[in-house]
Amino acid sequence: MSLAPVQEEVTATGGDVAPDTPWITIVWNDPVNLMSYVTWVLQNHFRYSREKSEKLMMDVHTQGRAVVANGTREAMEADTEALHGYGLWATFQKDE
Protein backbone atom coordinates (compact mmCIF):
# COMPACT_ATOMS: atom_id res chain seq x y z
CA MET A 1 0.00 0.00 0.00
CA SER A 2 1.26 3.41 -0.84
CA LEU A 3 0.34 5.65 2.05
CA ALA A 4 1.82 8.94 0.93
CA PRO A 5 -0.08 10.66 -1.88
CA VAL A 6 0.62 14.36 -2.05
CA GLN A 7 -1.93 16.65 -0.48
CA GLU A 8 -2.88 18.34 -3.77
CA GLU A 9 -4.00 15.01 -5.20
CA VAL A 10 -6.09 14.23 -2.16
CA THR A 11 -8.05 17.45 -2.12
CA ALA A 12 -8.49 17.25 -5.88
CA THR A 13 -10.18 13.86 -5.64
CA GLY A 14 -12.27 14.51 -2.56
CA GLY A 15 -15.51 15.51 -4.23
CA ASP A 16 -17.25 18.62 -2.99
CA VAL A 17 -14.42 20.25 -1.09
CA ALA A 18 -14.99 23.99 -1.13
CA PRO A 19 -12.13 26.41 -0.42
CA ASP A 20 -13.93 28.23 2.40
CA THR A 21 -14.58 25.15 4.57
CA PRO A 22 -11.58 24.87 6.85
CA TRP A 23 -11.96 21.36 8.31
CA ILE A 24 -11.96 18.00 6.55
CA THR A 25 -12.61 14.35 7.37
CA ILE A 26 -10.21 11.82 5.84
CA VAL A 27 -10.65 8.06 5.46
CA TRP A 28 -7.39 6.12 5.29
CA ASN A 29 -6.79 2.84 3.52
CA ASP A 30 -6.48 -0.26 5.69
CA PRO A 31 -5.97 -3.91 4.77
CA VAL A 32 -9.09 -5.21 6.54
CA ASN A 33 -12.13 -3.21 5.51
CA LEU A 34 -13.87 -4.48 2.38
CA MET A 35 -14.50 -2.31 -0.66
CA SER A 36 -18.21 -3.16 -0.57
CA TYR A 37 -18.39 -2.29 3.13
CA VAL A 38 -16.60 1.05 2.77
CA THR A 39 -18.98 1.95 -0.07
CA TRP A 40 -21.96 0.98 2.08
CA VAL A 41 -20.71 3.09 5.01
CA LEU A 42 -20.19 6.19 2.85
CA GLN A 43 -23.59 5.76 1.25
CA ASN A 44 -25.30 5.19 4.58
CA HIS A 45 -23.63 7.76 6.78
CA PHE A 46 -23.27 10.64 4.33
CA ARG A 47 -26.25 9.74 2.12
CA TYR A 48 -23.90 10.01 -0.86
CA SER A 49 -24.99 8.41 -4.13
CA ARG A 50 -23.75 4.93 -4.93
CA GLU A 51 -21.55 6.42 -7.65
CA LYS A 52 -19.94 9.03 -5.38
CA SER A 53 -19.47 6.51 -2.57
CA GLU A 54 -17.73 4.09 -4.92
CA LYS A 55 -15.47 6.82 -6.28
CA LEU A 56 -14.40 7.90 -2.79
CA MET A 57 -13.88 4.26 -1.80
CA MET A 58 -11.64 3.74 -4.85
CA ASP A 59 -9.66 6.88 -3.96
CA VAL A 60 -9.06 5.45 -0.49
CA HIS A 61 -8.07 2.11 -1.97
CA THR A 62 -5.75 3.36 -4.70
CA GLN A 63 -4.33 6.54 -3.15
CA GLY A 64 -4.20 5.55 0.48
CA ARG A 65 -6.75 8.08 1.64
CA ALA A 66 -9.53 10.38 0.53
CA VAL A 67 -11.24 13.47 1.87
CA VAL A 68 -14.81 12.32 2.40
CA ALA A 69 -16.34 15.46 3.92
CA ASN A 70 -15.64 19.08 4.75
CA GLY A 71 -17.26 21.65 7.00
CA THR A 72 -17.07 22.96 10.52
CA ARG A 73 -14.77 21.37 13.06
CA GLU A 74 -17.78 20.14 15.05
CA ALA A 75 -19.30 18.48 11.99
CA MET A 76 -15.99 16.81 11.07
CA GLU A 77 -15.59 15.52 14.62
CA ALA A 78 -19.08 14.06 14.46
CA ASP A 79 -18.34 12.40 11.11
CA THR A 80 -15.07 10.99 12.42
CA GLU A 81 -16.76 9.58 15.51
CA ALA A 82 -19.47 7.98 13.37
CA LEU A 83 -16.90 6.49 10.98
CA HIS A 84 -14.97 5.05 13.94
CA GLY A 85 -18.25 3.47 14.98
CA TYR A 86 -18.27 1.73 11.60
CA GLY A 87 -14.65 0.66 12.05
CA LEU A 88 -13.18 2.89 9.37
CA TRP A 89 -9.82 4.54 9.91
CA ALA A 90 -10.96 8.18 9.89
CA THR A 91 -9.30 11.40 11.01
CA PHE A 92 -10.29 15.06 10.99
CA GLN A 93 -8.00 18.03 10.52
CA LYS A 94 -7.74 21.57 9.32
CA ASP A 95 -7.72 21.75 5.54
CA GLU A 96 -4.24 23.14 4.95
Place this chain on the structure above:
Amino acid sequence: MARGFRRKGRGAHAHYVAQLDPLERATVAGLMDQVHDLLDPPAPAPEGDDFASIVAGLGMGVTVAAEDQADLDPDEARRDPALDRLLPTANRQDDEVAAEFRRLTETGLRQRKAAALQTAADLLRGDDKLRLDAGQARAVLTALTDVRLVLGERMGLRTDDDVEVLEAAAQDLDPDDPLGYALAVYDFLTWLQETLASAMLDG
Protein backbone atom coordinates in the same frame (compact mmCIF):
# COMPACT_ATOMS: atom_id res chain seq x y z
CA MET B 1 -21.73 -25.82 4.81
CA ALA B 2 -22.46 -22.16 5.14
CA ARG B 3 -24.64 -20.19 2.80
CA GLY B 4 -23.87 -16.48 2.68
CA PHE B 5 -26.33 -13.64 3.12
CA ARG B 6 -28.96 -12.82 0.52
CA ARG B 7 -31.48 -10.00 0.60
CA LYS B 8 -35.20 -10.71 0.54
CA GLY B 9 -37.66 -7.90 -0.07
CA ARG B 10 -36.90 -4.25 -0.58
CA GLY B 11 -36.86 -1.00 1.36
CA ALA B 12 -38.43 -1.08 4.81
CA HIS B 13 -39.38 -4.74 4.32
CA ALA B 14 -35.87 -5.90 3.38
CA HIS B 15 -34.35 -8.66 5.42
CA TYR B 16 -31.24 -10.74 5.07
CA VAL B 17 -31.01 -14.51 5.26
CA ALA B 18 -28.07 -16.88 5.61
CA GLN B 19 -27.39 -20.36 6.89
CA LEU B 20 -24.48 -21.31 9.15
CA ASP B 21 -23.82 -24.59 10.92
CA PRO B 22 -23.58 -24.72 14.73
CA LEU B 23 -19.75 -24.75 14.78
CA GLU B 24 -19.57 -21.74 12.46
CA ARG B 25 -22.12 -19.87 14.55
CA ALA B 26 -20.33 -20.68 17.81
CA THR B 27 -16.98 -19.64 16.38
CA VAL B 28 -18.20 -16.28 15.12
CA ALA B 29 -20.27 -15.59 18.25
CA GLY B 30 -17.31 -16.52 20.47
CA LEU B 31 -15.06 -14.06 18.68
CA MET B 32 -17.72 -11.37 18.98
CA ASP B 33 -17.84 -12.06 22.72
CA GLN B 34 -14.08 -11.63 22.97
CA VAL B 35 -14.05 -8.32 21.10
CA HIS B 36 -17.02 -7.22 23.24
CA ASP B 37 -14.97 -7.96 26.35
CA LEU B 38 -11.97 -6.11 24.93
CA LEU B 39 -14.18 -3.01 24.60
CA ASP B 40 -16.15 -3.57 27.79
CA PRO B 41 -13.94 -5.69 30.06
CA PRO B 42 -15.86 -7.99 32.43
CA ALA B 43 -14.84 -8.25 36.06
CA PRO B 44 -13.87 -11.95 36.10
CA ALA B 45 -11.75 -13.47 33.31
CA PRO B 46 -13.88 -15.51 30.87
CA GLU B 47 -13.56 -19.28 30.79
CA GLY B 48 -11.28 -20.45 28.00
CA ASP B 49 -12.34 -23.08 25.48
CA ASP B 50 -10.09 -24.52 22.80
CA PHE B 51 -10.66 -21.75 20.32
CA ALA B 52 -10.34 -19.07 22.98
CA SER B 53 -6.98 -20.55 23.91
CA ILE B 54 -5.81 -20.37 20.32
CA VAL B 55 -6.86 -16.79 20.02
CA ALA B 56 -5.37 -16.00 23.42
CA GLY B 57 -2.12 -17.36 22.01
CA LEU B 58 -2.32 -14.64 19.41
CA GLY B 59 -2.72 -12.11 22.18
CA MET B 60 -6.46 -11.63 22.01
CA GLY B 61 -6.85 -12.75 25.60
CA VAL B 62 -5.10 -9.64 26.83
CA THR B 63 -7.27 -7.97 29.41
CA VAL B 64 -7.25 -4.22 29.48
CA ALA B 65 -8.47 -2.35 32.52
CA ALA B 66 -11.12 0.18 31.54
CA GLU B 67 -9.65 2.89 33.73
CA ASP B 68 -6.42 2.80 31.73
CA GLN B 69 -8.17 3.56 28.47
CA ALA B 70 -9.81 6.91 28.91
CA ASP B 71 -6.94 8.92 30.37
CA LEU B 72 -5.38 11.80 28.53
CA ASP B 73 -1.83 10.53 28.65
CA PRO B 74 -0.59 11.01 25.07
CA ASP B 75 1.85 8.15 25.60
CA GLU B 76 -0.37 5.34 24.40
CA ALA B 77 2.41 2.79 24.06
CA ARG B 78 0.78 0.67 26.80
CA ARG B 79 -2.48 0.47 24.96
CA ASP B 80 -3.44 -2.79 23.27
CA PRO B 81 -2.85 -2.21 19.52
CA ALA B 82 -6.17 -3.91 18.74
CA LEU B 83 -7.93 -1.14 20.67
CA ASP B 84 -6.15 1.38 18.49
CA ARG B 85 -7.72 -0.27 15.45
CA LEU B 86 -11.18 -0.22 17.06
CA LEU B 87 -10.72 3.30 18.41
CA PRO B 88 -8.05 4.91 16.25
CA THR B 89 -6.36 8.26 16.73
CA ALA B 90 -8.65 10.89 15.23
CA ASN B 91 -6.11 13.64 14.57
CA ARG B 92 -2.58 12.90 13.43
CA GLN B 93 -1.36 16.48 13.55
CA ASP B 94 -2.17 17.48 17.11
CA ASP B 95 -1.87 15.10 20.05
CA GLU B 96 -3.91 17.37 22.31
CA VAL B 97 -6.79 17.51 19.84
CA ALA B 98 -6.63 13.72 19.48
CA ALA B 99 -6.65 13.24 23.26
CA GLU B 100 -9.58 15.60 23.70
CA PHE B 101 -11.55 13.77 20.99
CA ARG B 102 -10.81 10.46 22.68
CA ARG B 103 -11.90 11.80 26.05
CA LEU B 104 -15.21 12.97 24.61
CA THR B 105 -16.00 9.99 22.35
CA GLU B 106 -14.33 6.85 23.63
CA THR B 107 -16.86 5.80 26.26
CA GLY B 108 -19.78 6.20 23.87
CA LEU B 109 -18.00 4.42 21.03
CA ARG B 110 -17.10 1.52 23.30
CA GLN B 111 -20.71 1.23 24.47
CA ARG B 112 -22.17 1.33 20.96
CA LYS B 113 -19.67 -1.19 19.59
CA ALA B 114 -20.16 -3.49 22.58
CA ALA B 115 -23.95 -3.31 22.17
CA ALA B 116 -23.75 -4.21 18.47
CA LEU B 117 -21.37 -7.09 19.22
CA GLN B 118 -23.74 -8.37 21.90
CA THR B 119 -26.73 -8.14 19.55
CA ALA B 120 -24.84 -9.91 16.78
CA ALA B 121 -23.51 -12.68 19.04
CA ASP B 122 -27.01 -13.31 20.44
CA LEU B 123 -28.44 -13.55 16.91
CA LEU B 124 -25.74 -16.04 15.88
CA ARG B 125 -26.51 -18.21 18.88
CA GLY B 126 -30.12 -18.47 17.78
CA ASP B 127 -30.65 -20.79 14.84
CA ASP B 128 -28.75 -22.13 11.83
CA LYS B 129 -31.10 -20.18 9.62
CA LEU B 130 -30.40 -16.51 10.21
CA ARG B 131 -33.04 -13.99 9.25
CA LEU B 132 -32.09 -10.39 10.03
CA ASP B 133 -34.10 -7.21 9.74
CA ALA B 134 -32.30 -4.04 8.63
CA GLY B 135 -31.25 -3.01 12.15
CA GLN B 136 -30.02 -6.48 13.04
CA ALA B 137 -28.12 -6.65 9.75
CA ARG B 138 -26.35 -3.39 10.60
CA ALA B 139 -25.33 -4.78 14.00
CA VAL B 140 -23.98 -7.99 12.45
CA LEU B 141 -22.20 -6.07 9.69
CA THR B 142 -20.36 -3.72 12.08
CA ALA B 143 -19.67 -6.52 14.56
CA LEU B 144 -18.03 -8.55 11.78
CA THR B 145 -15.91 -5.49 10.98
CA ASP B 146 -14.72 -5.12 14.56
CA VAL B 147 -13.88 -8.82 14.86
CA ARG B 148 -11.95 -8.74 11.58
CA LEU B 149 -10.08 -5.59 12.68
CA VAL B 150 -8.94 -7.28 15.88
CA LEU B 151 -8.06 -10.58 14.20
CA GLY B 152 -6.23 -8.69 11.44
CA GLU B 153 -4.25 -6.75 14.02
CA ARG B 154 -3.37 -9.97 15.88
CA MET B 155 -2.12 -11.48 12.61
CA GLY B 156 -0.04 -8.39 11.84
CA LEU B 157 -2.10 -7.03 8.96
CA ARG B 158 -1.16 -3.35 8.77
CA THR B 159 -0.91 -2.78 5.02
CA ASP B 160 -2.41 -4.36 1.89
CA ASP B 161 0.96 -6.04 1.23
CA ASP B 162 0.81 -7.80 4.62
CA VAL B 163 -2.27 -9.70 3.46
CA GLU B 164 -0.44 -11.17 0.47
CA VAL B 165 2.65 -11.97 2.54
CA LEU B 166 0.52 -13.76 5.13
CA GLU B 167 -1.46 -15.72 2.52
CA ALA B 168 1.82 -16.83 0.92
CA ALA B 169 3.38 -17.76 4.27
CA ALA B 170 0.28 -19.76 5.19
CA GLN B 171 1.20 -22.36 2.53
CA ASP B 172 4.26 -23.36 4.57
CA LEU B 173 2.70 -23.29 8.02
CA ASP B 174 2.73 -26.38 10.20
CA PRO B 175 -0.81 -27.84 10.17
CA ASP B 176 -0.96 -27.32 13.94
CA ASP B 177 0.10 -23.70 13.81
CA PRO B 178 -2.70 -21.59 15.34
CA LEU B 179 -1.96 -18.88 12.80
CA GLY B 180 -3.25 -21.16 10.05
CA TYR B 181 -6.51 -21.66 11.92
CA ALA B 182 -6.79 -17.94 12.67
CA LEU B 183 -6.28 -17.17 8.98
CA ALA B 184 -8.94 -19.70 7.98
CA VAL B 185 -11.39 -18.11 10.43
CA TYR B 186 -10.46 -14.64 9.18
CA ASP B 187 -11.10 -15.71 5.58
CA PHE B 188 -14.47 -17.16 6.59
CA LEU B 189 -15.45 -13.90 8.31
CA THR B 190 -14.32 -11.94 5.26
CA TRP B 191 -16.48 -14.07 2.99
CA LEU B 192 -19.48 -13.82 5.31
CA GLN B 193 -19.16 -10.05 5.63
CA GLU B 194 -18.74 -9.63 1.89
CA THR B 195 -22.03 -11.42 1.25
CA LEU B 196 -23.83 -9.25 3.82
CA ALA B 197 -22.27 -5.95 2.70
CA SER B 198 -23.07 -6.72 -0.93
CA ALA B 199 -26.66 -7.67 -0.10
CA MET B 200 -27.14 -4.47 1.94
CA LEU B 201 -25.51 -2.29 -0.70
CA ASP B 202 -28.01 -3.50 -3.26
CA GLY B 203 -30.93 -3.20 -0.84
